[in-house]
Amino acid sequence: MIWWLLFFEFFKIGLFALGGGLVTIPFLFDLSAKYGWFSSQELFDMIAISESSPGPIGVNMATYVGFKTLGILGGIVATAGLVLPSVIIVIIVAKVLEKYRQSNTFENLMYSIHPAAIAMILYAGIELGKMVLISPMLIGIGIIFWGAIHFIKLHPIVYIVLGGIIGVILKL
Amino acid sequence: MIFKLFAAFFKIGMFMFGGGSAIIPLLQAELVERKKWLSEKEIMDYYSIGQCTPGIIAVNVSTFTGYKLGGIRGSVAATLGIIMPSLIIITLIASLINLFLDNQYVIHAFTGIRVAVAALIADVVLSMGRKNIKDEYQFAIFVVVAALMLTLSLSPVWVICGAGALGLILRRGKTA
Numbered sequence: 001m002i003w004w005l006l007f008f009e010f011f012k013i014g015l016f017a018l019g020g021g022l023v024t025i026p027f028l029f030d031l032s033a034k035y036g037w038f039s040s041q042e043l044f045d046m047i048a049i050s051e052s053s054p055g056p057i058g059v060n061m062a063t064y065v066g067f068k069t070l071g072i073l074g075g076i077v078a079t080a081g082l083v084l085p086s087v088i089i090v091i092i093v094a095k096v097l098e099k100y101r102q103s104n105t106f107e108n109l110m111y112s113i114h115p116a117a118i119a120m121i122l123y124a125g126i127e128l129g130k131m132v133l134i135s136p137m138l139i140g141i142g143i144i145f146w147g148a149i150h151f152i153k154l155h156p157i158v159y160i161v162l163g164g165i166i167g168v169i170l171k172l
Numbered sequence: 173m174i175f176k177l178f179a180a181f182f183k184i185g186m187f188m189f190g191g192g193s194a195i196i197p198l199l200q201a202e203l204v205e206r207k208k209w210l211s212e213k214e215i216m217d218y219y220s221i222g223q224c225t226p227g228i229i230a231v232n233v234s235t236f237t238g239y240k241l242g243g244i245r246g247s248v249a250a251t252l253g254i255i256m257p258s259l260i261i262i263t264l265i266a267s268l269i270n271l272f273l274d275n276q277y278v279i280h281a282f283t284g285i286r287v288a289v290a291a292l293i294a295d296v297v298l299s300m301g302r303k304n305i306k307d308e309y310q311f312a313i314f315v316v317v318a319a320l321m322l323t324l325s326l327s328p329v330w331v332i333c334g335a336g337a338l339g340l341i342l343r344r345g346k347t348a
Contacts, residue, residue, distance in 0.1 A: 014227045016332045021228055022296050026321075026328045033325075044286040049265055051292070055185050055258030056195070058228035063262040075263050079255055083235075086227030087251055090235040091244060093225055105340065110224055112313055112339025114304040116331050118297060119317035125293040126322070132286040141284075145291035150298070157189065159288045167284020168277050 003077060005035075006069055010062055010081030018113055021050070021057030026120035028065060029127060037069040040131050048163075051156045058082065141166065173242050174249045180207065181234050181253030188230065195230040199237070209241055230254060313338070 013027045025047065032038055038046070046068075050060035059079060066078025133139045149159055166172070184198045196219060203210045215233075218240075222232035231254060238250025272278045305311050317331055 012329060016226065016329050017228070018224075018226055018332065021230075022293070024228075025293065030328055041286070044289050045269075045282055047293075048282075048285045048289050049269070050262070051289075052189070053258070053261050053265060054187060054189060055261065056188065056228050056230035056254065059231065059255050059258040060262050063259050064266055067263055067266045072263055075259060075266075079259060083227065083231050083251055083255060086225065086231045087235050087247060089225050089227070090222070090232050091239055091247055093221060094236055094239045094247075104345075106224070108339045108343040108346065109336050110339075111310065111343065112335045113332055115301075115310040115314040116317045116335035118300050118304060119314045120321060120328050120331055121293065121300070122297045122318050123321035123325075125290065125297060128293065129290045132283075132290050138283075138287055142287045142291050145288050146294050149291055149295045155189065156292055159292060160285055163284040163286070163288030164281035165284070167280040167282065167287075170284070171280050172283040172287075 002070065003074075006066060006074060007077050007081040009035075010066070010078045011084055013062075014082040014085040017058070018110070018117060021059070021061065022121060023117050024058050024061055026124040028061060029124040031065070038065060040128055042068065044128060044132060048160050052160050137170075138172065141172075174245050177238050177242055177246050178249040178253040181238070181250045182256055183253075184234075185254040185257040195233055199233070203237065210237065214240070309342075 009031055013024055017023045017027055025043075028043055028046075029040065032040055032043055046061055046064045047057075050057045050064060053060055059082065062078045062082040063075040067075035070077070129142075133142050145159060145163065148154075149156075180202055184195065184202055188194045188198055196215065199210075199215050200212065204212055204215060215237075218233050218236040219229075222229045222236060225232050231251060234250045234254040235247045239247035242249065301314070305314055313335055317335065320326060321331070
């Protein structure tokens with residue numbers, strides 16, 4: 001039963017997560033609260049590892065969550081669930097391409113969904129931040145990190161590795 | 173062709189780091205310049221469609237490209253190719269990491285990493301917001317959804333459906 005549930009939950013994410021891999025964060029946060037397959041702390045580690053390993057972030061996170069929940073086969077089941085809606089929908093869209101792209105209704109749909117998706121990432125970020133930024137020192141480091149990310153704009157891997165190094169040096 | 177597609181996308185999955193747009197330079201180098209399977213314009217078309225269809229952008233672009241080059245079988249081959257490196261590498265990392273999680277240094281490192289990830293998420297919200305929130309209507313949706321989530325923590329599925337329905341009703345006949 002849990003196999004089917006894992007597949008179904010990721011099928012739902014594949015169907016409703018519009019945008020990049022990071023749009024899956026609010027969905028994964030919801031999964032952790034609903035089923036307790038993994039903790040919110042673990043979600044952070046999954047995001048960090050998914051951003052620093054090769055492959056699309058969303059696929060990496062699905063594999064990771066699936067693996068955490070049910071081992072190697074779990075990783076395969078979750079990933080299959082995530083990509084199946086894409087494969088079906090993209091094939092259909094490819095067939096009716098021109099008509100679909102110029103549809104005004106479709107544009108309006110996306111016009112309204114994008115800000116909602118961003119608000120959900122904000123919410124998940126705030127909830128996750130509450131668990132991690134638990135001392136004035138950690139908040140301070142977080143703000144410095146954000147400034148560096150925003151103004152210097154290096155690849156996320158750089159900041160993740162730096163976070164690890166700072167953690168060890170300062171014994172966070 | 174089917175196997176060639178799988179191999180080409182396996183290679184792309186192996187070398188891409190990050191979210192959806194990270195696939196573009198790799199597609200360009202591998203499929204446009206080296207293999208000459210596609211034109212640059214076709215890639216941009218697939219990318220813009222991949223952004224609007226549900227699911228992971230990089231997967232959508234791969235499925236789309238595979239379909240164009242090899243029909244339904246081609247799309248399945250390209251999709252399997254792009255996800256295979258993730259499956260292998262993440263499974264390896266996830267199983268190895270369990271061995272080190274009790275180590276003091278690893279614990280300190282991960283506390284620092286989590287802070288960095290929190291900052292990365294904050295920046296994603298900011299940069300996506302700047303790109304996608306263009307007028308009062310979109311800003312209103314952003315504020316209302318954020319407020320609803322913080323007070324009620326709704327399921328993301330309902331939020332997407334609700335925002336979509338609102339768009340269809342309020343923006344009927346308008347152009348985005």
